[in-house]
Amino acid sequence: SEPLLHARWGDIDWARCLLKLRDAKAGARDVPLNPGAIRVLQMLRGEEIPDDAGVIFPVTYEAVKAAWQRACARAGVKNVHIHDLRHTAATRFTLELNGNLPVLKVITGHKTYSQLNRYINVKADDVSRLLHGRPLTEADAPAGLHLSAPLSPKVETAATSSPAEPSLPTNVIPLFRKGAIVKSGVLEVPNMI
Incomplete structure (x- = not known):
């Protein structure tokens, strides 16, 4: 809930693709934003x-x-x-990153590997896919896999330009859209699936 409840527009470093969490559970930290997250933020902006x-x-x-x-x-x-979802994301990122735990630890914000390992649930099917060199599919990967192509420098650093309206990956449920409001503690989103 840290980014949902506390993140402000000024906490985004568009040029470095980072979100600064000032008061995270494990202390202040920078969160790397993947291209899909940047696009969603651009849509919201x-x-x-x-x-x-x-x-x-x-x-x-x-x-x-x-x-x-x-x-x-x-x-x-x-x-x-x-x-x-943290378990799902940690497991899928582990697979996408081919087990690069130092990188995953930065993404999840865990302080120790023992904490991180509790969130990773790799199955025999996952290992078989890796052993046989089968590619990671969108169904197996973190949300936004097909959006992982690098952004152009203009989009990546253009906090003032108006972004094009990208489409969300098929495995993302659009809970937040421009125009979403909270009435009496209930999130109301136009055109929500």
């Missing part, structure tokens, strides 16, 4: 330049939980919590 002090996601924790519960109910998924 829109054509206007937001106030640096403005929150990126004007939403409460309760609204995020309620949206999660509605999404799980619509998908027919039971006993899945938002925190479970």
